[in-house]
Amino acid sequence: MTAAGAWRALRRRSQSTGRSPAAAGIAAAGALATGVILWSAFPLATGRAGTRLSLAAAIVAAVMSIAQLAAAAIGSRDSASFAVLDQVAQWLTGLVKILPWPELLIVAVLVLEALHGSRPWHTALLGVALTGYVLAVHLTETRAGASVLRAQLPLLSAGLALTALSVGAAALPHFMAGSADAAIRIVVLIVAVLAVGLAVPVWLSRPARNAAASDRRAH
Amino acid sequence: MHWSLSGHARRLLVLALSGVAAAVLTRRAEFAGLAAPALLLLATWQSDRNPQVAVRVHLATASLVEGVSEALEIEIHGHELFTARLLVEPADTVLAGAAVDVPGGHPTRTAVLRVVPTRWGRYSLGVLVITLTDRYRLTEGVAVVELPFASTYPHAAALQSSVVLSRLPSRLGEHPARAAGDGIEFAGVREFVPGDRQRRINWPATTRRGSLHLSTFSAERTQNVVVIADETSDVGDPGSSSLDLVLRGASGAITRYLAARDRVGLIIFAGRLSWIAPGQGRRHWYRLLDLMMSTPGGWDRVPGLTRLPRAALPPGSLILVFSPLLDARLVEALRDLRERGFSVLVVDVLNAEPAHDGSRLSRLTARMWHLEQQAVRFSLTQIGVPVVHWDGLTSLDTPLAPYTRRVLVAHR
Numbered sequence: 001m002t003a004a005g006a007w008r009a010l011r012r013r014s015q016s017t018g019r020s021p022a023a024a025g026i027a028a029a030g031a032l033a034t035g036v037i038l039w040s041a042f043p044l045a046t047g048r049a050g051t052r053l054s055l056a057a058a059i060v061a062a063v064m065s066i067a068q069l070a071a072a073a074i075g076s077r078d079s080a081s082f083a084v085l086d087q088v089a090q091w092l093t094g095l096v097k098i099l100p101w102p103e104l105l106i107v108a109v110l111v112l113e114a115l116h117g118s119r120p121w122h123t124a125l126l127g128v129a130l131t132g133y134v135l136a137v138h139l140t141e142t143r144a145g146a147s148v149l150r151a152q153l154p155l156l157s158a159g160l161a162l163t164a165l166s167v168g169a170a171a172l173p174h175f176m177a178g179s180a181d182a183a184i185r186i187v188v189l190i191v192a193v194l195a196v197g198l199a200v201p202v203w204l205s206r207p208a209r210n211a212a213a214s215d216r217r218a219h
Numbered sequence: 220m221h222w223s224l225s226g227h228a229r230r231l232l233v234l235a236l237s238g239v240a241a242a243v244l245t246r247r248a249e250f251a252g253l254a255a256p257a258l259l260l261l262a263t264w265q266s267d268r269n270p271q272v273a274v275r276v277h278l279a280t281a282s283l284v285e286g287v288s289e290a291l292e293i294e295i296h297g298h299e300l301f302t303a304r305l306l307v308e309p310a311d312t313v314l315a316g317a318a319v320d321v322p323g324g325h326p327t328r329t330a331v332l333r334v335v336p337t338r339w340g341r342y343s344l345g346v347l348v349i350t351l352t353d354r355y356r357l358t359e360g361v362a363v364v365e366l367p368f369a370s371t372y373p374h375a376a377a378l379q380s381s382v383v384l385s386r387l388p389s390r391l392g393e394h395p396a397r398a399a400g401d402g403i404e405f406a407g408v409r410e411f412v413p414g415d416r417q418r419r420i421n422w423p424a425t426t427r428r429g430s431l432h433l434s435t436f437s438a439e440r441t442q443n444v445v446v447i448a449d450e451t452s453d454v455g456d457p458g459s460s461s462l463d464l465v466l467r468g469a470s471g472a473i474t475r476y477l478a479a480r481d482r483v484g485l486i487i488f489a490g491r492l493s494w495i496a497p498g499q500g501r502r503h504w505y506r507l508l509d510l511m512m513s514t515p516g517g518w519d520r521v522p523g524l525t526r527l528p529r530a531a532l533p534p535g536s537l538i539l540v541f542s543p544l545l546d547a548r549l550v551e552a553l554r555d556l557r558e559r560g561f562s563v564l565v566v567d568v569l570n571a572e573p574a575h576d577g578s579r580l581s582r583l584t585a586r587m588w589h590l591e592q593q594a595v596r597f598s599l600t601q602i603g604v605p606v607v608h609w610d611g612l613t614s615l616d617t618p619l620a621p622y623t624r625r626v627l628v629a630h631r
């Protein structure tokens with residue numbers, strides 16, 4: 001069997017394990033990155049000074065973060081070649097890998113959003129998309145299935161409830177005092193209670209590692 | 220084990236801090252809400268994380284074979300609270316399968332990773348990277364374990380048929396010989412003489428001739444085969460060089476003849492001679508392959524290699540030589556073997572030629588080199604040593620076909 005044949009056999013074997021292909025994760029992360037940039041940047045005309053610069057930075061960070069995921073998925077082996085093209089390719093790959101592009105994208109997108117006027121529901125949706133982007137990047141780079149996020153689901157739900165709460169709080173001054181105001185306050189209170197109710201049990205159920213370790217030592 | 224925040228935790232931290240900072244700077248509450256999911260996820264981070272993790276790496280087989288996927292069993296102990304991700308970062312000559320996730324919740328778990336060595340030899344398979352991740356995927360512990368050295372045998376060339384000599388030593392085996400005996404190969408019919416076994420009476424012949432006739436059968440004998448692997452030169456492209464083909468061909472011949480219950484010996488013709496006298500069985504196969512792997516290549520020209528040792532060459536052996544025929548000492552040794560009465564068959568594995576430019580002098584030297592090679596092969600053929608060429612792409616049956624369809628007559 002040739003090396004190429006052996007490699008194909010390994011690829012088939014790894015694909016037959018049913019893992020989600022990296023391409024789908026990269027596509028999802030790319031779509032979310034594009035979505036958050038468009039969502040936070042437009043309309044460009046209403047943005048303050050520096051919007052275009054932040055937009056350019058966000059686009060560069062998005063492209064590089066996707067390239068980083070793709071490079072990690074393809075995998076590369078250090079080449080002993082001294083050819084100029086190989087050296088340039090290695091340098092570019094190093095550049096893609098060395099900087100935290102997803103983090104830079106998050107900061108650039110938030111700056112873009114902050115450069116626009118107050119729009120609470122818009123910002124809340126941006127937060128949801130950014131959280132989704134962070135999760136998509138994590139799943140892609142670890143090649144794990146979405147089931148690994150099951151433990152985080154209550155916390156995510158609680159966080160989204162708090163996001164809704166903040167939108168309500170931000171929108172509150174726009175309403176006139178009266179029955180609507182009272183109704184919104186009650187809804188906000190219920191959401192806050194629900195969020196705390198979801199988050200606290202998760203926090204309390206964190207595994208007691210010291211106890212487990214001492215049990216292990218005793219055995 | 221090196222512990223740190225995971226990349227996921229770093230991104231959540233950036234999202235949370237940026238959101239809070241934007242909320243403070245712009246006095247807009249919705250930015251704090253944007254940071255809320257990330258903050259809540261980060262709240263589950265725990266600082267105590269020092270499990271005693273033990274790892275045991277075990278190869279499913281004692282030795283690997285070039286191009287054949289093998290299982291690497293990894294037993295991991297003490298990672299109950301963490302998900303372990305096992306990944307082999309292979310050496311240059313090894314391919315490794317995808318990473319394997321080992322869930323926590325149990326004191327000991329076993330995972331299987333696949334590795335494919337692509338080159339024969341003895342080398343380390345690479346390193347095993349173990350990444351422990353907590354339930355919320357916020358902390359990561361990374362440990363790197365050096366994988367053991369493993370011997371990788373050359374991929375045995377396919378060989379279904381075998382060359383059998385006309386004269387076989389009187390030792391019980393599986394090849395039908397010319398002499399009559401107790402085998403199952405029908406040899407002929409002859410008249411019954413007192414003392415013959417009655418169950419061998421050939422009744423049709425008896426009826427036709429009117430007197431008792433019985434069937435005779437060929438004796439079944441084994442043969443001694445000595446494989447000579449010429450490791451004095453290594454020319455050609457890496458992966459299909461003459462040395463690669465020598466080892467693959469020799470490995471294929473050894474495997475084939477041992478499977479046919481023949482007695483097989485090996486002589487490594489390198490900087491010095493190493494040999495194992497003919498023997499049988501699976502253990503002998505390992506001995507021969509280990510000798511093949513352990514002998515260093517010999518590019519130094521040691522004199523006195525033209526006469527091969529008698530101890531390695533039982534009388535009447537079939538000598539199979541895998542060589543590019545570039546070493547004059549080996550050619551001389553083959554002539555000597557022929558003079559000593561051995562039946563020798565050479566498999567020529569030379570598939571490369573010296574590089575030359577288009578100049579007239581270069582063309583001339585290349586032509587002289589070709590003529591010299593032809594002369595070497597012609598001289599061997601003239602003294603009764605057949606030379607067949609093998610390109611390494613086809614099975615060995617193709618070049619050996621003229622000699623496997625009938626017995627090879629052993630000349631004296």
